[in-house]
Amino acid sequence: MATATVAPHDEAAHEHHEHHDNFITKYIFTQDHKMIGKQFLITGMFWAIIGGFLSILFRFQLGFPEMSMEFLRPLLGGWIDESGALDPNFYLALVTMHGTIMVFFVLTAGLSGTFSNYLIPLQIGARDMASGFMNMLSYWFFFLSGVIMFISLFIKTGPASGGWVVYPPLSALEQAIPGSGLGMTLWLISMTFFIVSSLLGGINYITTVINLRTKGMSFSRLPLTIWAFFLTAVIGLLSFPVLFAAALLLVFDRSFGTSFYLSDIYIGGEALPNTGGSPVLYQHLFWFLGHPEVYIVLLPALGITSEVIATNSRKPIFGYKAMIISMLGITILSFIVWAHHMFVSGMNPFLGSIFMFLTLIIAVPSAVKVFNYLTTLWRGNLIFTPAMLFSIGLVSFFISGGLTGIFLGNSAIDIQLHDTYFVVAHFHLVMGSASFFGLMAGVYHWFPKMFGRMMDAKLGYIHFWLTFTGVYLVFFPMHYIGIAGFPRRYYSWTNFNFADMYTDLNMFVSVAAIITFAAQFIFIFNFFYSMYRGRKATLNPWRSNTLEWTTPLYPEHGNWPGEIPTVYRWPYDYSKPGAAEDFIPQTVPLSATPESNLPHEQEMVALEMEIMKDESEVLVANESKH
Amino acid sequence: MEKELKYVDMVEQPISMHPKKFALWLFMVSVVMVFAGLTSAYIVRQAEGNWLEYDLPEIFWITSGIALLSSCTLHWAYFSAKKDNFLNLKIGMGLTVLLGIAFLIGQWYSWVAMVDREVFFVGNPAGSFLYVFTGLHAAHLISGVIFLIIVLISTLRLQVHSKAMDVMEMAATYWHFLGGLWLYLFMFLLLNH
Ligand code: HEM
Ligand SMILES: [Cu+2]
Numbered sequence: 001m002a003t004a005t006v007a008p009h010d011e012a013a014h015e016h017h018e019h020h021d022n023f024i025t026k027y028i029f030t031q032d033h034k035m036i037g038k039q040f041l042i043t044g045m046f047w048a049i050i051g052g053f054l055s056i057l058f059r060f061q062l063g064f065p066e067m068s069m070e071f072l073r074p075l076l077g078g079w080i081d082e083s084g085a086l087d088p089n090f091y092l093a094l095v096t097m098h099g100t101i102m103v104f105f106v107l108t109a110g111l112s113g114t115f116s117n118y119l120i121p122l123q124i125g126a127r128d129m130a131s132g133f134m135n136m137l138s139y140w141f142f143f144l145s146g147v148i149m150f151i152s153l154f155i156k157t158g159p160a161s162g163g164w165v166v167y168p169p170l171s172a173l174e175q176a177i178p179g180s181g182l183g184m185t186l187w188l189i190s191m192t193f194f195i196v197s198s199l200l201g202g203i204n205y206i207t208t209v210i211n212l213r214t215k216g217m218s219f220s221r222l223p224l225t226i227w228a229f230f231l232t233a234v235i236g237l238l239s240f241p242v243l244f245a246a247a248l249l250l251v252f253d254r255s256f257g258t259s260f261y262l263s264d265i266y267i268g269g270e271a272l273p274n275t276g277g278s279p280v281l282y283q284h285l286f287w288f289l290g291h292p293e294v295y296i297v298l299l300p301a302l303g304i305t306s307e308v309i310a311t312n313s314r315k316p317i318f319g320y321k322a323m324i325i326s327m328l329g330i331t332i333l334s335f336i337v338w339a340h341h342m343f344v345s346g347m348n349p350f351l352g353s354i355f356m357f358l359t360l361i362i363a364v365p366s367a368v369k370v371f372n373y374l375t376t377l378w379r380g381n382l383i384f385t386p387a388m389l390f391s392i393g394l395v396s397f398f399i400s401g402g403l404t405g406i407f408l409g410n411s412a413i414d415i416q417l418h419d420t421y422f423v424v425a426h427f428h429l430v431m432g433s434a435s436f437f438g439l440m441a442g443v444y445h446w447f448p449k450m451f452g453r454m455m456d457a458k459l460g461y462i463h464f465w466l467t468f469t470g471v472y473l474v475f476f477p478m479h480y481i482g483i484a485g486f487p488r489r490y491y492s493w494t495n496f497n498f499a500d501m502y503t504d505l506n507m508f509v510s511v512a513a514i515i516t517f518a519a520q521f522i523f524i525f526n527f528f529y530s531m532y533r534g535r536k537a538t539l540n541p542w543r544s545n546t547l548e549w550t551t552p553l554y555p556e557h558g559n560w561p562g563e564i565p566t567v568y569r570w571p572y573d574y575s576k577p578g579a580a581e582d583f584i585p586q587t588v589p590l591s592a593t594p595e596s597n598l599p600h601e602q603e604m605v606a607l608e609m610e611i612m613k614d615e616s617e618v619l620v621a622n623e624s625k626h
Numbered sequence: 627m628e629k630e631l632k633y634v635d636m637v638e639q640p641i642s643m644h645p646k647k648f649a650l651w652l653f654m655v656s657v658v659m660v661f662a663g664l665t666s667a668y669i670v671r672q673a674e675g676n677w678l679e680y681d682l683p684e685i686f687w688i689t690s691g692i693a694l695l696s697s698c699t700l701h702w703a704y705f706s707a708k709k710d711n712f713l714n715l716k717i718g719m720g721l722t723v724l725l726g727i728a729f730l731i732g733q734w735y736s737w738v739a740m741v742d743r744e745v746f747f748v749g750n751p752a753g754s755f756l757y758v759f760t761g762l763h764a765a766h767l768i769s770g771v772i773f774l775i776i777v778l779i780s781t782l783r784l785q786v787h788s789k790a791m792d793v794m795e796m797a798a799t800y801w802h803f804l805g806g807l808w809l810y811l812f813m814f815l816l817l818n819h
Contacts, residue, residue, distance in 0.1 A: 278751075
């Protein structure tokens with residue numbers, strides 16, 4: 001393969017000068033990575049509200065099983081029966097849609113889509129993504145996939161109901177459950193578009209990070225956010241195609257009568273013609289995506305946290321290299337642990353032990369990351385911005401949810417815990433809440449860059465404390481319910497004696513969930529209010545080192561009006577001994593900071609001067625050519 | 627000295643690949659993953675027993691030959707383009723497109739042969755898998771043929787020459803990849819049925 005030194009930066013800049021954007025090219029079919037990032041964010045927020053609302057509906061059922069849901073009839077229509085109870089089939093649809101929406105639309109597209117798009121070019125010093133067009137397509141495929149999923153909520157037979165993992169045979173047979181009819185078909189179509197969108201986005205992120213870094217931005221000077229987004233994209237590139245393969249075979253089983261996943265099934269005493277299939281095959285394929293997917297969701301949040309914690313502790317991130325190595329470790333390991341979701345699928349217990357061993361190894365890099373966060377915070381000059389609080393919240397959830405993972409990872413203990421509320425508690429803390437807090441931290445932190453205004457900090461604090469306590473109140477009790485053996489995805493449990501004593505606890509959880517959900521509207525208000533009325537931001541409100549803060553307050557398409565800045569140091573020079581300020585941006589040359597340079601950096605100064613001289617000559621020469 | 631070199635390296639613009647070519651490679655990675663997923667599903671499923679045995683259509687040997695040949699003609703076209711030998715370039719591209727279409731027709735006949743053996747798409751997964759492999763591969767191959775036709779049209783317009791090789795290079799990369807993918811699938815089936 002030929003290699004070439006590409007300078008698409010300048011091309012993009014010229015393009016921009018030539019045509020002026022109208023409303024459509026600026027806000028709708030835009031190719032500007034910043035606007036695309038915002039599109040992902042707003043769409044993600046929309047889905048978060050829908051997904052959250054669905055969970056409130058099924059929490060009503062779980063917390064107040066006797067309650068009349070008559071008041072929901074205007075919205076849910078036929079899904080409320082004459083006696084005012086929620087239809088059990090619709091309960092399953094709600095759970096399924098909540099999971100699908102939250103995992104894919106909010107925490108994958110809303111998180112990676114927003115911040116990878118918004119931050120990659122800004123933090124590596126590029127004018128835009130490698131292909132603005134592909135980037136635009138990525139958003140619109142996501143949008144289309146969302147439209148289809150949204151429509152599926154309103155069809156007569158209801159949306160897909162087989163759980164977010166859509167296991168066959170439940171999802172493969174229309175006779176099995178109403179949601180496995182048209183709803184499931186729409187789910188599959190929607191997810192296909194979603195996969196296309198993720199791949200287009202991911203290919204772009206990887207290409208951009210590798211090829212379009214500015215001068216001096218070596219891999220060892222990349223902010224950890226970029227490392228995280230990069231590895232996330234790599235994981236997505238390797239795992240989403242496998243989900244596609246799984247879904248394709250499911251489509252064939254559903255619509256063409258093949259038997260990849262189906263065998264010897266009797267419905268109403270009649271045998272189906274399918275023989276020779278294996279539902280466990282689907283589980284293997286699904287979890288080969290499914291487990292990496294949880295890290296697709298988590299890694300960007302961890303990256304954002306690294307950045308926010310280092311900035312607001314005014315300290316270099318502890319163990320920069322260790323952070324990168326553990327993320328690499330997680331990336332690789334995430335592909336070889338999938339069968340821990342299948343311990344009770346009848347697999348060979350010996351194989352189970354192997355997967356148990358591999359699973360427990362993942363705890364090591366995860367723990368390394370936690371220690372590094374804590375040691376970065378340790379004795380820092382902490383500044384508790386809302387973003388910082390959310391980042392610390394993430395670390396807290398990562399610990400409390402990660403610990404339960406170690407229990408679940410034991411194939412013997414998992415026999416008791418599998419598919420109980422214990423699992424629900426585990427992943428809502430470690431994946432759901434942690435990633436959601438990462439998303440929030442990112443929004444609070446980069447809002448001034450996105451919209452040129454500050455979000456209201458007081459409202460941010462209220463939002464944080466309500467959400468943080470809310471999350472623990474909702475998910476902590478679930479551990480007990482789970483250990484007691486209460487299975488997830490059950491519409492009603494009042495018929496079982498053992499579960500009766502948890503009625504109060506479930507009621508408590510539901511109330512906490514409703515309050516937590518309501519608290520999110522404080523954020524929504526703050527977001528939109530601050531967008532128009534917020535205090536004007538300064539150029540670098542958090543006194544941060546990374547490149548995005550060197551752009552103008554309202555960066556145009558192309559990001560920097562003049563030359564792209566050159567990078568001379570890593571992004572974590574906070575509170576460097578001897579330095580005048582407690583931060584030194586990446587664009588400050590070593591030669592400008594003799595007072596704080598370390599001995600080996602001092603040696604580099606002479607060289608740096610030479611290179612800068614050469615460069616300015618080239619620049620002058622270029623200027624005179626014009 | 628070593629340090630110096632390292633440092634100079636770091637302030638330079640990072641050496642980079644043509645972004646579109648790079649993206650093509652990433653796309654091919656994702657295609658590899660689709661087929662890796664499917665072929666491992668095949669192995670997992672086969673290990674469970676209840677597996678229909680049948681003979682592979684012989685025509686696969688012919689289509690594999692065609693795939694190899696088309697890679698050769700494309701390579702010839704590629705070198706002709708590099709040497710600005712436009713006549714050979716056009717012939718090479720034309721031949722490759724024809725061979726690509728011939729391959730697709732051959733694959734269609736493999737399905738006919740399967741039906742003659744009474745192995746249908748609907749039935750034991752052993753047979754269904756073969757249809758999925760060949761069908762999905764053919765779908766990608768069609769995209770490859772379309773790409774080749776686009777390049778062919780630009781060669782007719784003399785837009786491909788030694789100074790403008792990017793599209794040609796990408797077409798060649800993709801086409802060789804698809805050929806290789808087919809050979810992998812064929813070998814896989816030979817070894818595992
Ligand atoms: C210390 C590391 C971790 C270990 C050992 C671990 C282990 C496990 C195990 C064994 C299960 C299966 C439980 C069952 O279904 O019976 C599970 C479920 C799950 N884990 Fe983890 N986990 C860890 C960290 C994480 C992280 C970091 C995330 C996400 C970012 C995560 C997300 C999930 C999800 C989403 C599920 C449930 C999927 C479902 O059934 O719907 N886990 N975990
Ligand atoms: Cu997992």
